[in-house]
Amino acid sequence: MKDESILNVSGLKVRFRNREKRGFLTGAAEKWKVVLDDISFSVNEGETLGIVGETGSGKSTLARTLVGIYRPVSGEVILNGKRIDYGKKVDLVYLRNNIGIVFQDPIGSLNPRLTVREIVREGIPFNRKISRKEQDNSISEITDLVGLSSSKLDEFPETISGGEKQRVSLARALVNRKKILLLDEPTSSLDVSIQAQILNLLRKLREELSVNYIFITHDFNVIKYMCDRIAVLYYGQFLEVSSVQDLYENPFHPYSAELMNANLTLETSNKFESQYEIGEPSREGCIYVNSCPKRFSKCSLPPPSIPLGNRVVKCWLYSSDDAKN
Amino acid sequence: MTNSTHINDVRKIIASGGSMTRFRSFLKQLMRNWKGRTGALILLSLVLLAIFGYLFAPYNPVSSNAPSFQPPTHSHLLGTDYIGEDIFSWFLVGAGTSLLVGASIAVIAITIGVAVGVIAGYFGGYIDNGLMRVVDVLLVIPGFPLLVILSAFLPPTLETTIIVLGILSWPFISRVIRSQTLTLRRRPYIMASELSGLSGLRIIVRDIIPNLIPLIFINAIFLAIGGVVAQAGLAFFGLGDLRSVNWGTMLYWFQAEDGIVYNAWWWLIPPGIGIILLGVGANFLSNAVYEITQPARGSK
Numbered sequence: 001m002k003d004e005s006i007l008n009v010s011g012l013k014v015r016f017r018n019r020e021k022r023g024f025l026t027g028a029a030e031k032w033k034v035v036l037d038d039i040s041f042s043v044n045e046g047e048t049l050g051i052v053g054e055t056g057s058g059k060s061t062l063a064r065t066l067v068g069i070y071r072p073v074s075g076e077v078i079l080n081g082k083r084i085d086y087g088k089k090v091d092l093v094y095l096r097n098n099i100g101i102v103f104q105d106p107i108g109s110l111n112p113r114l115t116v117r118e119i120v121r122e123g124i125p126f127n128r129k130i131s132r133k134e135q136d137n138s139i140s141e142i143t144d145l146v147g148l149s150s151s152k153l154d155e156f157p158e159t160i161s162g163g164e165k166q167r168v169s170l171a172r173a174l175v176n177r178k179k180i181l182l183l184d185e186p187t188s189s190l191d192v193s194i195q196a197q198i199l200n201l202l203r204k205l206r207e208e209l210s211v212n213y214i215f216i217t218h219d220f221n222v223i224k225y226m227c228d229r230i231a232v233l234y235y236g237q238f239l240e241v242s243s244v245q246d247l248y249e250n251p252f253h254p255y256s257a258e259l260m261n262a263n264l265t266l267e268t269s270n271k272f273e274s275q276y277e278i279g280e281p282s283r284e285g286c287i288y289v290n291s292c293p294k295r296f297s298k299c300s301l302p303p304p305s306i307p308l309g310n311r312v313v314k315c316w317l318y319s320s321d322d323a324k325n
Numbered sequence: 326m327t328n329s330t331h332i333n334d335v336r337k338i339i340a341s342g343g344s345m346t347r348f349r350s351f352l353k354q355l356m357r358n359w360k361g362r363t364g365a366l367i368l369l370s371l372v373l374l375a376i377f378g379y380l381f382a383p384y385n386p387v388s389s390n391a392p393s394f395q396p397p398t399h400s401h402l403l404g405t406d407y408i409g410e411d412i413f414s415w416f417l418v419g420a421g422t423s424l425l426v427g428a429s430i431a432v433i434a435i436t437i438g439v440a441v442g443v444i445a446g447y448f449g450g451y452i453d454n455g456l457m458r459v460v461d462v463l464l465v466i467p468g469f470p471l472l473v474i475l476s477a478f479l480p481p482t483l484e485t486t487i488i489v490l491g492i493l494s495w496p497f498i499s500r501v502i503r504s505q506t507l508t509l510r511r512r513p514y515i516m517a518s519e520l521s522g523l524s525g526l527r528i529i530v531r532d533i534i535p536n537l538i539p540l541i542f543i544n545a546i547f548l549a550i551g552g553v554v555a556q557a558g559l560a561f562f563g564l565g566d567l568r569s570v571n572w573g574t575m576l577y578w579f580q581a582e583d584g585i586v587y588n589a590w591w592w593l594i595p596p597g598i599g600i601i602l603l604g605v606g607a608n609f610l611s612n613a614v615y616e617i618t619q620p621a622r623g624s625k
Contacts, residue, residue, distance in 0.1 A: 067520055096520050109513035113535045119514075126522040172517065 005042040006179055006212060007066075007099075012039040012075035014058075014065050014236075035061050036236045039075070040305065040312070043180060048206070048213040050223040050244065052259070053233030059216045060104070062233070063182045066214070067101050068092045080179065097125060100173035104185040106165035110157040116143075116168050117153040123172035142175045143167075145208065147201060163194035167201070174209065182214045187222060199225055220263045224248075232256050234288060235281040242311030252313045254292045286316065354617055361617070364609025367602055368546075375424035378417035386414040386570050394587045404591040407582040415575055416595040422571035423553050423599070426487055430552030431545045433491025438498025439541060443529050445499070446506025457503070463496040472555065476564035486565040490555050498544055505540055509533050543611040550607045554600060572596035 014036040036058050043049050053059050064070050066077070068086060077084040079098055085091045100123075103109040110119050120139045124130060140150060146167045152160055157168070166186060173181055183202070187195040199222065205211060215226050223230055223244060231241040232255065240253040251257040282289045285300040292299065298316040306318045355361035383402075384390060389409035397404045403412040445456040472489060479485045509515065509532075518528050534541075553572070559565045560573030563581065567574055575596040579585070584592045 064516075069516060069519070093522065096522070101517075101520065103513040103516070105513060109517060111512075111514040111518075111532055111536075113532075122518055122521045122523075124521070126527075 004045045006045055006080060007043040007214075008076075008078040009042065009066075010040040010076045010078075012062075012065065012072050012077065013037050014061060014070055014072050034236060036065065036072075038305070039236075039238055041231055041238065041241055043212055043214060046210070046212065047229060048215055048227045050215045050217065050227030050230040051233055052218055052220070052223060052230060054218070056235075057233045058236040059233055060184055061236075063101060063184045063214070063216055066095075066182060067099050068095050093125070097176065098179045099182060100176075100178040100180070101182040102166070102169045102173050102184060102186045104188060106162055106169060106189060107157070109169055110165055112157055115154050115156060116148070116160070119157070119168055120153075120171045120175050123175040125176060138175055139171075142171045145205065146171045146174070161194075162190050163197060166190060166194075166198055170201070170205070174205065174211065177209060178211055180212050180214060182216070184216045185218070188217065188219065195222075202226065232259065237287050237314060238305075238312070239288065239315070240311065240313050242313075246311060252308065252311065252318060253288075253315050254294050254317075255288050258291075286314075355613055358613040358616060360609040361613030364606045364611075364613060367606030368610060371420065371599070371603060371606065372424065374417065375421045378420050382411075382414035382417045384411040384414045386410055386418050394589050396589075397591050403595055404589070406578060406589070406592055407584070407587075412575075412592055412595065415570055416572075416599070419571040419575055419596065420599060422483070422569055423556065423573065424549075424603075426483065426490075426556045426571065427549035427551075427553035427603075429487045430491045430494060430556075431548040433488070434494040434498055434548050435541060435545050437492070438495035438544075439502050439534070439537070441495065442499035442502025443506050443533055443537070446503040447510055447525060447529055447533060449510075453503075456499070460496040460499055463493070464500070468493055469555075469558070472559060473562065473564060476559055481564070481566050483566045483569050486556055486559060487552075490552055494548055494551065498548070501540065501544065502537060505537055506533055509536055539614055543614055546607045546611055550603050553603055557596070557600060572599050 013034065015032040015034045018031055018033045039062065041049065051059055051062065061070060065072055071086040077086075077095075079095060082091075082094065084095050114122075117136075117139060120143060121135055124135055124138070139153070143150065143153060148164060148167050148171065152164060157165060160168070169186070186202075187198050190198060202213065203226070206213065213226065215222070217223060227244050229242065230244050230247050232239050232247075232253065234255055240247065240251065240256045242252070247256060248260065251260045280290055281287045284302075286292070286295075286303050289295050289299040294317060296316070298319075301316075303314050303316045304319070305312050305314045306320075308318055355365060387410060389405075391401055391405045391409040391411065393405060393407050393409045395401060395405040395409070401411050401413065403416060406412055406415070441456050441460070445453040472493060475489050476486065479489065515528060515532055518532050523531070556565065556571070557573030557576055560567065560571070560577045561580065563577055565573070567577060573596075575592070579589070579592045
């Protein structure tokens with residue numbers, strides 16, 4: 001199985017400098033804030049991985065780390081069998097040539113001062129010497145593929161619609177063919193009918209360009225429609241990674257269960273009342289312990305990632321040495 | 326309805342920058358805004374006065390050829406000063422010097438201010454901290470007293486005034502530009518440019534500065550006006566090159582040679598009105614540019 005994985009991430013940790021002001025007498029605040037901790041997953045050929053999580057759980061940070069905007073402090077990223085060293089420029093270029101990204105906000109991600117053509121041209125790596133004519137050819141090819149009419153090429157982002165803007169973002173990400181495309185909530189700011197168009201387009205592109213997606217979203221319908229596997233992110237940690245079907249039918253982690261429950265009750269009754277109290281993420285032990293209905297004594301220790309068949313769960317409930325205690 | 330369509334046109338034009346036709350149609354939009362029309366008219370006539378005014382000066386402004394303190398007459402449209410120099414000629418020739426001083430100050434301050442602001446805002450970290458502490462120091466120093474002291478020690482030429490004023494006005498600009506750069510810096514399209522491998526300088530030139538142009542334009546106009554006023558203020562206190570013919574030195578000689586005792590209003594009013602008009606014109610024009618580039622605020 002490891003042979004066919006294109007991207008293999010293990011133990012990824014990202015932290016930001018803590019900008020909170022220190023209290024005068026309350027002592028120093030922690031210097032670092034860990035945003036992603038012990039993130040491990042792999043993306044196999046022809047597979048779409050979904051990443052779900054609440055706002056602020058680190059979804060976008062993960063995406064930005066994978067294209068080298070942020071640097072991890074520890075962990076390993078292996079792309080096509082090549083270990084990426086974030087300190088090396090060559091490796092970053094390699095990373096960016098193989099992993100593209102589509103940002104969430106279609107307005108902010110397009111420079112208002114450039115025409116659509118110039119925006120798409122940005123996707124062609126600057127250091128690659130390609131004649132202007134070849135560039136123009138690949139630009140018209142990709143814009144054709146994403147369904148932008150050629151008359152839009154000389155327009156400015158302001159004059160095209162939201163759906164078209166997202167198509168431009170896609171074209172920019174794919175004009176230089178990528179192995180993996182990170183989609184950071186690409187449909188969340190579009191209305192439903194446009195969402196459907198974009199999702200269908202993404203499915204079409206997946207087949208025609210044989211690109212693999214990492215789909216970041218908090219919309220379960222999108223997950224169901226697009227993804228094969230799903231990773232549940234909670235405050236910087238993957239609590240469960242499993243196939244979409246498994247997660248829907250039988251979520252293992254209490255948090256995944258809560259998410260699924262919320263989703264299902266919304267689908268059936270249009271109303272959702274959580275039976276769990278919602279607590280802050282815990283700083284010690286299991287990160288979900290403050291909200292978990294199934295917590296027990298062991299949860300004060302950080303749980304290991306436990307592989308169970310083709311899924312991975314980070315919860316003491318499934319620990320095999322449970323019997324000892 | 327028509328209003329909103331042409332506002333869109335303008336945003337497109339401003340957004341694109343560059344070619345002549347776009348610039349021309351930007352001017353067209355500016356002319357449709359009454360503030361833009363008024364401001365441009367006032368500033369344009371003052372600029373024309375500055376460039377060509379001296380051709381119409383009836384006398385050499387620095388030669389006395391009439392009785393002193395003569396009120397306006399046919400031969401001396403704005404009367405004469407304390408040694409019988411023609412004030413109308415002083416006003417026309419002085420306009421050129423004053424506006425040149427203002428423009429030079431604006432160019433110096435904008436160049437340094439934009440460079441420092443963009444570099445600090447884009448690169449951040451130690452560079453930002455270092456540059457901004459320098460700016461803080463310069464901003465804390467009270468400007469006018471420092472100007473007075475510097476002008477007193479440096480050789481009293483017009484160039485000195487220009488350089489001193491230019492160097493003292495950039496810190497404020499760099500602050501404004503830095504904060505705007507910081508917000509642009511967070512836009513995903515800048516990230517997209519970084520991902521395509523563009524270097525920091527290229528991103529600054531290609532993605533950041535073009536988005537700052539309306540802000541730079543408004544600040545440049547105000548700097549130029551501020552320059553004219555500051556230079557006049559210095560001259561009024563007898564600092565700088567007092568032999569130079571400009572509106573500031575007109576005010577200086579008025580107070581130094583007891584214009585007020587002789588009730589010589591014709592000597593005081595022309596440079597005063599010239600400076601006021603500059604300020605009014607600049608305000609109108611910058612308001613219009615602001616309304617056009619920020620259509621959400623709307624314009625009437």
